[in-house]
Amino acid sequence: MIDGLPTNSAHHRVLTLNRTAKKLIMVFADLVALPLALWSSYALRLADWWPTDFLAAGWWLFLFTPLLGVLIFIRLGLYRAVVHFMGAQAIGAVAKGVVLLAIGMWAAAYLSHIDQFPRSVPIIFALVALVYVGGSRLLVRNYYHSLQRHYANKSPVLIYGAGSSGVQLASSFVSGGEFEAVGFLDDDKSLWKGSVGGMPVYPPQSLGQLIDELKISHVLLALPSVSIKQRRRILERLAEYPVRIKTVPSMMEIIGGAAMDALRDVDPEDLLGRDSVPPKPELIAGSLRNKTVLVSGAGGSIGSEICRQALVNNPKALILYEVSEYALYSIEQELSSLISDQELDIPLYPVLGSVADANRVANTLDYFKVDTIYHAAAYKHVPLVEHNVLEGVRNNVLGTRVLAEKALEAGVERFVLISTDKAVRPTNVMGATKRMAELILQDLAATNPATTFSMVRFGNVLGSSGSVVPLFRRQIETGGPVTVTHSEITRFFMTIPEAASLVIQAGTMAQGGEIFVLDMGSPVRIVDLARRMIKLMGHEIRNEATPGGDIEIVFSGLRPGEKLYEELLIGEDVVGTDHPKIMRAREEKLAADDLADLLLAMEQALAAGSGEEARTLLQQAVSGFVPSSPIVDWLHVERAVNEPGSKSAVILPLGARAPKA
Template sequence: MLAWLLALPRSVKRLISVCVDLVFLIGALISAYFLTQNGDVASVADIAISFAVALPVTLVIFIKLGLYRAVIRYIGQHALGAVLTGIVSSAFVLALAFAVLGVHDKGNLIFVYAILALISSGGVRLLARMFLVQRNNNHKTRVLIYGAGSSGRQLAHALLNGEQYHPVMFIDDDTTLQRSTILGIPVGSPSQITALIKSKNISRVLLALPSASRARRREVLDALDELPIPVQSIPGMSDLVDGTMRIDELQDVKIEDLLGRDSVAPKSKLMNADIKEKVVMVTGAGGSIGSELCRQIIRYEPTMLVLFELSEFALYNIEQELTALIKRDELEVELVPVMGTVQRQNRLETVMRTFSVNTVYHAAAYKHVPLVEYNVVEGVRNNVFGTWYTAEAAIKAKVDTFVLISTDKAVRPTNVMGASKRLAELVLQALAEHQNTTRFCMVRFGNVLGSSGSVVPLFREQIRKGGPLTVTHKDIIRYFMTIPEAAQLVIQAGAMGKGGDVFVLDMGEPVKIADLARRMIHLMGLEVKDEIHPNGDIEIQYSGLRPGEKLYEELLIGENVRQTDHSRIMAADEVFLSWPEMVHLLARLDQACEEFAVEKIIELIRTAPTEFNYSCATSDLVVRAACDVANASQIAAVALDNLATANKASRLVRKQIA
C-alpha cells in the first residue's frame, strides 16, 4: 500500500494532501465545538457559515505559500511556517465572520480550533516525514562522523538529505559537546568508537576536520588505524572555500595526512623574486613537478609563462588547466605552449630569445629508475645533455636565473637515473664557475606524493583490485613530500641562489614503504593477509629490489651543509669539476652515446665525482637483446659447423661403404 502511494503522480499526491487537510480542519472544528460549547446548538448554523468562509481562505493560503509543493520527506521550516500562517489566517477569518454574524463568546472555540488544526495538519506531516526518513535510512550506509564542529554539522545535514549515508553518531574531542545532541544525532567521545561500530552497525568513519593541522589529523588517523572499517575524509578547507568540491564529496584519506608534517607558509619575497612581472619558462611543463610549478608560478603574476614540453597530450592538458585557472582568478598572465625537446639547443635558444625569458625552471627529465636502467643511452642523453643544452641556451639568450630540479637519487647513486642527475648538477656547477651571465642553482629532494612515479597511486589501484600490494623490499625507506610544498620550496630556493648552489629540501622523517602499505590497507577497512592473519584481505608481496634501486636514499653527499633563510631549505657545498674537465668528459660521453657503448658510459660516469656505485650494466634492454642476438648467432654458427662436420663424416662413411 505504502509503495503504491509513493509511486503515485505528484498531482495525485497534492490532491490527497488537500483532501487530508480538509478532513483535519473540519475535524479540528468539530472537536473544538464539543470541547468548548457544552452542547450549545443555538449557534451551530452561524459557526458552520463562518467556517465555510474560513476554510477556502485557509486552503488558498496553503496553496499560495507552497505547502502542497513541498516534498514530505524533505519538509522543513518553510512548510511548517506555511501551516502556521494558514491556521492563524483561518482563525482570524473565523473570528471576523463571527463578528459580522453577531456570534459572541467564541474566543475559546477559535483558540482550541487553531491548536487542534495546527497539531493535526502540521503534526501529521512531521510524523510522515519521520516515517519516510527512517524508512529511507534503513537502506543507507550507517556512518560515524569524527568532528562535531561546523564542518561536521554541514556534512551531517548534507548526508541526512542524501541517499547514500546515514550519520548515526558524532565523535568529538571537546568534552563540552560530548553527551549532547546535534541535529538529532548524539555526540560521543573517541574512546567509544570501537564499541559504537559494533553496537550501531557502523560501516565507515568520516573525518570532518578540514581545518585541522596535518599533525592533528595524523594523531586521529593513528587512533583509527586498527578499525575494521574504512576511513574517509571530507575535502580540505581550500577546496571547500574556492568551490571546487562540496562538503559531501568524500575521498580516501590523503597520504600526506599520514606523514603528519604541516607545510611552512611560503615567503612572498622569495616567491616573487624570480617570477613577478617576469617571463618564466618551465621545461617539462606537463610532468608532475613541472605542472605544479606552473600552477604556483601563475599565482605570482609573471607577465608570461612559457610551457616547454615534448608530449603533445601533456602540454595540451596543462595549457587547458592553466587557462581555466587564469580565467577563474582573473590573472593577467600570457601562456605560451611550446612543443620541443631539451635535446635541441637551437630550439631552446630560439624560444628563450624570442620571448625574452628571465627565469628557467628545468624540470624535464627521465626519472623512472627502472626505465632509465633499461634505456641507458636515452636517459643520459635527456638528463645530462638535455640539461647542458638548456643551460647553454639560457646563457646565450641571457637568461637571469636557471633552476634545475634534481633528486635525492643523485647522492651516491646506484642507478643510471640518479647518476645522470648528478652529472647534470656537475654541468651546472661547472658552468656557474665558467660564466657570469646566468645564475645557476640546483634543488635536490626526494619522492613527491602523487607524482607519476609515486608508489601511492599504485598502492591505491592495487587495493581496489583486491591486491596483492607489491613492495620491493621489507626494509626499503623513502622520503616523501607533497607536490605543492616541493614546488614552492623549489621556487624559493632558486631565489636564494648566488651561482652553482646545491640546495637540499628538508623532507622530514623517512617513511618505511611496507608500513605505508599496511596503513593504506587498514584505512580502507581491510586487513593485511599474512602468517598471523591468513584470512586477511590484501597480501603484501616483496618483489625484490629493481635494477639500481637502493634501500635508503640520502640527500647529502658530504657533511658541508649550511642553513639558509628558510627553515626547510639547506645549502650543500660539494665537490665539482672545472669547466675544461667537464667539457672533456662530456665529449667522451657524447662519443660513447653515439657508439651505444653502455659499459663505456658507465665507466665515464664513474670517473666523475659522482660516487657512482653500479653493478648492473646489462640492464639496458637493447644491450641485452644484442647480447642475446650475438649469443644466438654464435650458437647458430657452432651448430652449422657441427652440421657441416657431420655431413662431411657421413659422406666419408658412404664413400667407404661404396
C-alpha cells in the first residue's frame, strides 16, 4: 500500500482489492481485449470496419480465441504476476502467450476450413494482442506508479553512474523505496545531454545547479567496479556539495552476496582506502594450507579477519583463542556459518582463555599440535592502558612471553606477532608494551631457530573497535559535536582485510627475528577526515564562517599517552622484500641478560601492585619511551588521594573527579 493515500478515496478502494478480485479483473480484461484484437486484425487486413463475410463464417473464433487465451495465460502464470511490479520478464511471457494463441487460432481456423481467413491475420492478431494485453497491464502499472509519485512523497535523487548498475538502481525505486531517481551524473562526456533509461544524463559539475532546481537531497554512487582511487576522487568532489552520499556495494561486496541495490552510507574505506596489491598465493598458502593455525585474540578486528582468510585457505584446523566470551561466541558463529555455506571440511575449535595463563596455553598448543600462531591478543586502546598500567604489562608483555615460550616447547613452526606503529618511540604505555613484546621475540629468535618468530608493524585499521571512524559516525548521526583531540593530529590508515593479508604474507617470508613494516601510504589529518565525513553525510560544518551549520568540530586536547604523529620505524635501516607493500626493518635488541632481569622486575612490580614501578621498567627497556604525561593509572590515583603524605604526581582524565578520601 502507498503511504499517504487517503483511505476514503476511490484509488484506495481499488488498490485494497484482494488478490482474487484483482485476478478476476485481469481475466475479464483479457476476455475483452482478445476478441477486440481479433476484430482489429481483420479490420486492418481487409481495410473494412465490419468484415461481414468473416463474421458470418468465423464468428465462433470470437468465443474460442479468448477462452484459449485465458487458458494459455493461466498456464504461463500471467495471473500470478503482481502488475505494479511487472517488468521485461512479464512482457516476454505475454509475447509468448499471444504467439501460442495466434498459432492455436490459425490451427482452429485451418482445420475448420473457414473461408475468408487470410494467412496474415494470425500475425497481425499476435502483434495487436501484444499491444492490447501487454498494454493494459502497463497502463495499470503506470497508474499505480503515478499514485506512488503523487502520494508517497519520495526524495528526488541523482545517481552517479549511468551504466548498468545505475539503471538497475533507478529501476528498483519505481516500485517502492524512499527515493525517486530524476537523473544521472556521469563523467562520460558522450552521455551528456542524452537520456539513459528515460532519464537525462548531466555532467558532474552541474550538481550545484541541479540541487537547487530539482531539490536534490541525496546523490547515490552506482560505480561498483571503479578503483578505490577513482572512487575517492569522486567522493572528494561530491563532498563540496550539501547533499548526503550513499553508495551501492563494491564489486567485491556483490561477489560476497550483497544486493546491487543495497544502499549504504559511505564507508571509511571509500574515503581513505587505496588500491591494494593482490596477495601472492604462495605467500598466503605457505603458513596456512594444511597447517593447524591458532589465532590469539581471535575475536578482535585483526584476529577475526586473519581467521576468515585462514579458513578459506584450507588449514588442517583453526583454533580461536580468545579471553572475551562474547567476542569468541561472535566469531565462532560467523565462521561456523561460513564453513556450512561453503561446505568446508575444516575443524573449528573456540578456546576461551588468556595468553597470560601458562597452563591453558601449553595444554592448547600440545593438544592441537599447532603449526602457526598469529598473536593478535593485546590491550590496544591507548587511554585505557594508560589508566591500567599493570594489566597492560601483564597481557601485552608477559602474555606474549608465555605464548612464545610455550610455542617453543610445543614445536610450533611459525609465530607472528601483530605489532603497532605506536611501538616506535612510544609516548604511552600501550606502545611501550608492544615494543617490549617485540624485544622478547627478537631475543627468542636469536637463540631458538626451531620456531620462526617474526613481527609485523602497522598503523590504524579502518573500522576496528574503538577507532575514530565509527566514533565520528555516531557523533554525526546524533547531531554532533564531532570531537578531535588536536587540529594537527595525523594517523596512518589501512583496511582490515589488506592488513590481515599482508600480515599472513609477511609471516611466510620470515626467516626468524624480522620486524616487518607495512606500507601504510600517506598519513591522514584526523580533522580533515572529520570534515569529509560530515559533508558526505549531508551536513554542513558549523564554525565562525558558517554559524548556521549543522555539526561543530570541537578540539578536546590530547589524551594521556597520545601522540600527534605516528611513525613506523625506530631507525632508518629498512630494506624491501619480495612484496611491494612489505618492508623489513633492522632494529636494535636488548641483551638477553638485561631482558631477563627486566622481565623478572616486571613480575615483581605486578605482584606488588606498583604501576609506577612497571612504567619505570618500561622506560628502561624501551629505547625512546618518553611518557607524555604523569602516571594516570587508576590504582595509583586512588592511592595518591587516600594517602595524604603521598607526593606522587597525578593527572586525571578529562572530566573525571578525584575520589574523596
